[in-house]
Amino acid sequence: MAAYSVFTIPRFRPLCVSFLLLCFALAASAQDHTIGIKPTIQIGLTPPTPISIEGLSGEALSVLEFDLYVQGFIVVPSSQAQYHISGRDDGNIVGRLSGSGPNDFSRSYTGAAIRREAHAFSDDVVQAVRGERGIGQTKIAFKSEQAGGTGEIYVSDFDGHNAQAVTADNAIVAAPAWVPGRLALFYTSYKLGNPDIFYSDLSTGQRRVFAAYGGLNTSAAVSPRGDKVAMVLSRSGDPNIWVCNTDGSGLRQLTHTHADDSCPCWSPDGRWICYATKIHSRRRLAKIPAEGGEPEALPTDGAPDPTEPDWSPDGKWIAFCSQSGDYFNICVMSADGGSEPIVLVSGEHPSWAPNSRTLVYNDLIHYHPVLSVLDVFTKQHKNAHNVAGEDSEPAWEK
Amino acid sequence: MIKKLAHSVALATAMAFAWTGCPHKPYDVTAIPPPRSAITDYNPNTIPSPPPVQYSQPVTEQPVMEKPFTMSDWAPVPGALDAETIHFSFDSAVIRDSERTKLQAVAAALSSDKIANVMIEGNCDERGTEEYNRSLGERRAEAAREALVSLGVDENRIHTTSYGKDKPVDPGHDAAAWSHNRRDDFVLLHPKTGA
Numbered sequence: 001m002a003a004y005s006v007f008t009i010p011r012f013r014p015l016c017v018s019f020l021l022l023c024f025a026l027a028a029s030a031q032d033h034t035i036g037i038k039p040t041i042q043i044g045l046t047p048p049t050p051i052s053i054e055g056l057s058g059e060a061l062s063v064l065e066f067d068l069y070v071q072g073f074i075v076v077p078s079s080q081a082q083y084h085i086s087g088r089d090d091g092n093i094v095g096r097l098s099g100s101g102p103n104d105f106s107r108s109y110t111g112a113a114i115r116r117e118a119h120a121f122s123d124d125v126v127q128a129v130r131g132e133r134g135i136g137q138t139k140i141a142f143k144s145e146q147a148g149g150t151g152e153i154y155v156s157d158f159d160g161h162n163a164q165a166v167t168a169d170n171a172i173v174a175a176p177a178w179v180p181g182r183l184a185l186f187y188t189s190y191k192l193g194n195p196d197i198f199y200s201d202l203s204t205g206q207r208r209v210f211a212a213y214g215g216l217n218t219s220a221a222v223s224p225r226g227d228k229v230a231m232v233l234s235r236s237g238d239p240n241i242w243v244c245n246t247d248g249s250g251l252r253q254l255t256h257t258h259a260d261d262s263c264p265c266w267s268p269d270g271r272w273i274c275y276a277t278k279i280h281s282r283r284r285l286a287k288i289p290a291e292g293g294e295p296e297a298l299p300t301d302g303a304p305d306p307t308e309p310d311w312s313p314d315g316k317w318i319a320f321c322s323q324s325g326d327y328f329n330i331c332v333m334s335a336d337g338g339s340e341p342i343v344l345v346s347g348e349h350p351s352w353a354p355n356s357r358t359l360v361y362n363d364l365i366h367y368h369p370v371l372s373v374l375d376v377f378t379k380q381h382k383n384a385h386n387v388a389g390e391d392s393e394p395a396w397e398k
Numbered sequence: 399m400i401k402k403l404a405h406s407v408a409l410a411t412a413m414a415f416a417w418t419g420c421p422h423k424p425y426d427v428t429a430i431p432p433p434r435s436a437i438t439d440y441n442p443n444t445i446p447s448p449p450p451v452q453y454s455q456p457v458t459e460q461p462v463m464e465k466p467f468t469m470s471d472w473a474p475v476p477g478a479l480d481a482e483t484i485h486f487s488f489d490s491a492v493i494r495d496s497e498r499t500k501l502q503a504v505a506a507a508l509s510s511d512k513i514a515n516v517m518i519e520g521n522c523d524e525r526g527t528e529e530y531n532r533s534l535g536e537r538r539a540e541a542a543r544e545a546l547v548s549l550g551v552d553e554n555r556i557h558t559t560s561y562g563k564d565k566p567v568d569p570g571h572d573a574a575a576w577s578h579n580r581r582d583d584f585v586l587l588h589p590k591t592g593a
Contacts, residue, residue, distance in 0.1 A: 149564040172564045175529055188532075193469030194559050195532065214467040215558045216536040219529050232533055234558065237540055239533040260491065262533035276530060283489075283530075307530045326525050348527045367524060367571055393528055 043317075043332050043342040046377035048074035049129070052081035056118075060089035063118035064125075066159055067136045069380050070358050070373040071126055083129055087121070089114065095121040103128035115161060135353045140360050141166075141176035141185055142371060142394040144387040151389065153187045155202065158353070158360065158396065160371050160384030166202055167191075177220045179246075180398040186210060186220035186229065197231055210248070215239075221264045221273075222246070223290070224398070230254070230264040230273050230290075241275050243290065254288055255295065263308050266290065267335070268315045274298070276307040276320075285309050285320060303331045303341040308349050311335060312356040313398070319350040319359055319376070330361055332376050345374055345381050351396045360384070362392040467557055472515065472587040479504055479516070479584035484542065486580040489526070491537040493545055501542065504584050505549040516551075517585040518542045520560040521567075523576035528562055535560030542582045557587075 051073045053064060064085065065075055078084060083099035093114065096106040105128060109117035116137070123134030138158045144165075145151035153176050156163035167173060169191040176187040183202040188195050192209070197217045200207035211217040215234035222229055226246065233242045236253055239260045244251040255261050259278035266273055267287075274287040279297055283305040288295040300306045303322035310319050318335050321328040328348045333341035347361040348369075357377050362369040369392035374381035482504050484497040493501070508514055520535030520542075539558035547553050568575035 145564075149561075172561065174532065174562070174564075215540075216532065216560050218532050232529075234536045234540060237544070239536045239540075239560075260530075260533035260537035262530045308527050321527060328527060349529075 043376050044344050044379045046072065048072050048375075048378045048380060049083070050074055050076040050081045051083045051085060051125075051129075052076055052078040054078065054084070054086045055088050056085075056093070056095075057089065059114050060087075060093055060118045060121075063115050063136075063159075064122050066373075066382060067119060067122035067134065068125070069382060070375050071134065071355065072357065072375045072378045072380065074378075074380070083125075085125060089118075093117045093121055095124070097125050097128050100128045115157070119157070132355060135355050135358055138354060139397045140351070140371075140394050141178060141187075141397075142362075142391050143173050143176065143187075144389040144391045145173075146389055153185065153189075153200075154387060154391075155185075156385075156387075158384075159373065160386055160391070163385075163387050166200060175219050175393055176395050177222060178395055178397045179222050180224055180226050182226070186222065186231075188218040188220070219263055221266055222398075223266050224268050224270045228270075228290070230266065232262055232264065241273060241288070243273070252292070254290075254292060265310050267311050268313050272311075274309045274311055274318060276309065283307060283323075285318070298333070299337045300331075300333060300341055303329075303333070303343060306331070306341075310351050310359075312352045313354055314356040316356065317352075317376070319352060321348045321350065321361075327364055330359065330374065344376060344379055347372060347374070349393050350374075351394050353396050354398070360394040360396055362394060469517075471590055472517075473590050474517075475514070475586040475588055478586035479507060482584050484582050485577060486538055486582075488523070488576075488580065489534070491534065491541045493541050498545075501545045502549060505546055505551050507586065508546075508551050508555060511586070513589060515555045515557060515587040515589075516546075517557045517559060517587055519565075519583040519585065520558065521565060521579055521581050521583070522563045523579045524563045524566065524571070525576065526563065528564075532560050532562035535562050538580075538582050542584075 049072060051068060053075055056064060083097060085097055087093060087095035093109045098104045107124060109120055119136030122136040126132060126134030135158055139155055140158050141153060141155050143151050144154050149172050150170050151173050152165040152167045152169060153173050154163045154165050167189060169189050172190040174188040176185050178185055185200050185202060187198055189198050195216055195218050196212040197210045197220045198207055199210045211231060213233055213235050216239050217233055219232040220229050228243055229246055230241055230243045232239050238258055240253055241255040241261050241264045242251060242253050257277055261275055261277045264273050264275040271290055272287045273290050274285060277284055277286050285298040285300055285306045286295040287298060305323035306320045308321050316335055317332050319332050322331045327346055330344045330347045330350050331341040332344060347363045350359045350361040352359055357375055359374045359376060361372055363372045369390050371384040371386050371391045371394055372381055373384050482500040484500050504516060508516060518539040520539035522531035522535050536558060539560060543556045543558055546556055566579040568578040
């Protein structure tokens with residue numbers, strides 16, 4: 001009644017409108033508080049961020065488009081875009097971003113090949129729009145195989161370009177794994193007549209045999225702090241997960257199944273190792289405390305025959321692949337097991353980028369592996385550049 | 399309860415205001431800044447070159463973790479045990495009963511050739527993932543090793559390795575090819591002279 005009488009005085013009308021808005025706001029917040037709705041990013045269902053690009057062409061444009069696509073952006077006409085990229089590329093790149101408010105920038109990129117400059121530009125765009133580091137200037141390792149099964153380990157830009165062989169073994173090779181923060185790899189090679197784990201310092205070319213026990217030595221995975229290595233050895237008479245220090249000391253057996261364990265990966269806090277195993281003859285994923293203890297099976301209902309897990313750097317997700325007929329699909333589950341895994345695209349051997357949203361993996365086209373890159377939130381994916389041969393088992397630098 | 403009441407009061411008040419209508423004063427016009435005409439933030443950005451990636455040098459140092467068996471000390475006897483290759487069901491390392499006679503033949507060969515060792519090579523068909531198959535192949539080789547030990551062969555004469563799906567004998571992509579590739583091969587080894 002009091003509110004109504006105040007409203008009849010014209011001077012007080014704007015005040016009344018403000019009061020109206022305040023009531024709406026209070027009503028709205030009361031509703032949220034009762035139900036507790038929080039916005040979440042949905043794996044595979046998030047709409048991509050619309051962005052426009054003008055003034056760039058050729059390799060500069062293709063690099064920018066690829067980098068942004070696999071980080072969850074989509075290139076649209078300027079009128080539909082939330083952010084606007086413009087620039088020119090005559091030898092070197094000059095790039096400009098608008099639409100991000102205070103983070104808008106104009107920069108010139110010099111001193112490198114056009115692809116590298118374009119990757120640096122895409123990283124600056126991601127930084128300005130999202131406040132996160134882009135992945136444009138990161139690297140992957142992978143194996144490339146010839147007919148007959150022999151091959152080499154390669155390191156390349158994350159998009160597969162500028163690939164360089166880091167072995168000259170002409171042998172079966174497998175399972176490259178980065179040392180976090182360093183230009184160094186562990187990998188498996190049959191160079192000495194048996195699957196052995198090697199360690200290579202890529203900045204000097206020096207390498208040494210790391211594990212060469214009888215039987216199987218493979219699937220090395222380095223702990224997040226770089227102090228320990230998990231791997232598959234068959235010293236016990238079965239392929240199990242073992243852990244040691246990076247100097248080879250302190251070797252201990254972690255799993256004791258009479259089955260075939262494979263593919264160990266570390267949680268980013270270094271406390272857990274997730275791996276593929278068999279429980280009651282069924283393929284399952286499990287995790288076990290890295291210091292030793294009892295394994296726990298992971299809840300992967302809806303994604304049968306799971307294998308090849310990888311834990312995201314932010315700790316939230318585990319990517320893996322699940323068998324579907326003769327092929328596999330890339331799946332992502334929450335690391336705490338709180339929700340069912342989401343099946344995304346066909347492929348194997350997922351490896352997380354440092355941004356915890358992009359994966360590199362290999363798709364299989366008529367049984368031939370092809371490196372590919374996927375943004376798990378938008379499900380946008382594209383084939384990477386492949387070395388002539390069959391490229392597989394990619395590992396993103398850590 | 400109180401929240402519900404506040405909600406209702408707010409809604410009722412809002413409805414009352416909505417019914418009486420908005421005031422008819424014109425809105426303030428906010429001036430939109432003119433577009434930038436020139437590059438105002440010019441930041442020359444020289445990118446340092448990435449460090450070079452070197453080819454691996456030959457291995458000269460001792461292994462970090464020692465190996466009790468060195469393949470280079472042994473020479474395969476070509477074809478000696480080719481007929482004894484045993485096959486497996488999909489995704490299984492269980493030795494089928496039908497394969498037992500072949501394992502007996504391998505045990506007999508080792509019994510009559512006292513200096514020989516045997517390498518068991520486990521293999522898979524192409525349908526699994528690579529590292530899963532490498533472990534499964536090893537499990538298949540280990541299964542044959544256990545069977546040979548139970549037939550009286552000294553375990554120190556038996557060695558295993560796995561090729562995963564990397565060494566198919568049949569390049570086909572059908573059930574027949576896959577069944578040929580899921581196998582353990584046996585390689586008879588003699589010590590190299592002077593080893």
